[in-house]
Amino acid sequence: MKALTRRQREVLALAANGNTNQQIARWLHISRDTVNNILGNAYRTLGAHDRAHAVAIALAVGELGVQQIIVPDQQRGAAA
Structure with a gap:
């Protein structure tokens, strides 16, 4: 399998943490x-x-x- 680019990993990590595409765009100063x-x-x-x-x-x-x-605080207690 072909590897992701650094930018793809960065954006996917932000998405994995619950950010919308609009939030990611603002964070990274892109559209x-x-x-x-x-x-x-x-x-x-x-x-x-x-x-x-x-x-x-x-x-x-x-x-x-x-x-x-990043695991939300309320989930940290539930997992324990």
């Missing part, structure tokens, strides 16, 4: 269309159908690390 294109290319590279599938595949193949996923 929402650019975010859509970056994510679309990442989905194709990973063979994913959607955001959740892309994140799952990226985690499974090591493109994203679990340490990049």
Whole structure:
């Protein structure tokens, strides 16, 4: 499988943490269309159908690390 670019990993990590495409665009100072294109290319590279599938595949193949996923405080207590 072809590797994701640094930018694709960065945008996918932001998406994995619950950010909308608009929030990602503002954070990175790019357009929402650019975010859509970056994510679309990442989905194709990973063979994913959607955001959740892309994140799952990226985690499974090591493109994203679990340490990049921020667990909300209310979930931390529930997992213990």
